[in-house]
Amino acid sequence: MSTAGVRVATADDVADIARIQVVTWRTAYADVLGRAAVDALDEAALAREWTDAVAHPGSTVYLAEEGRFAVGFCVAGPAPAGEVATADGAVPPDAATTGLVATVLVEPRWGRRGHGGRLLATAAAGLRDRGCVRGVTWVAESDSASLAFFRRVGWDPDGTVRTLDTGERTVREVRLTGGLDLRLET
Template structure:
């Protein structure tokens, strides 16, 4: 295996992140969201959105690479109040970090890239004074739920339902420590 690394993204990476997102969403989420939603997603200006996300001051975008290939990305930062609130809307007792997105291109899966991305994001969130992370995962996405469970994260009982345009998508919120270590 070529050298695998995680590095901060820069605006010139926006096109590659958009490519990975389009490809992965088509492969992983077409059944959940429907072909129409995926087709609309394909037309969106993802490169522009990613360039803005990379420059946003309160979030960090990380890239997983293997050799000369970009194989995945992660977006992390302080959790907005509405993402961290309890189901009844009450604020959390702490200020958690949010893993807003963690995606590895399917053909590069099961090679440790997701773990390296999560560990890198968690280390920076911890360095910024946060001690707990949260993320949202589709309740039917067993692979992603399993990944976070292996990292020690678990559902905290909070759910949300998103309108996909052709139905609804139920997501569960997971939470866990930011004190993560990679194991080989």
């Protein structure tokens, strides 16, 4: 059996992160985002963007590995005020201690092996180390697998929604929130 783990990503990992994003979006999100939107993904351009994200001091990119393979990633950091504001723009009192989990992606062929849980638990620990006590994330309302994943760890919709335009269709996202005291079961 291969060893699985999570570590902080480095600049050497950006090609794998871009590959995971392209494969996952084309496999799992074409119906959500639109086929043209996912077909237009440029792996080299994404790698350049991930180079900036990995180096960004305000967030951390985590990489899940199984054996010698990069299989998923997660991005987390303190939540910008706009990510935690209510629909009317009011910023909640705990905004300064709220973290944002910007994405958790596991390549579909590596799914159902605990990588998503390890990524989220590691990101939650990193957010706690930064003084955060609550987390938020955005999930497409039609993404039942991701919604179920976050609900299993106690993150629930808080009633806030937003609509994104992919150029081909609009995507309604719901914001989920929950505690950061996540532990992996052994």
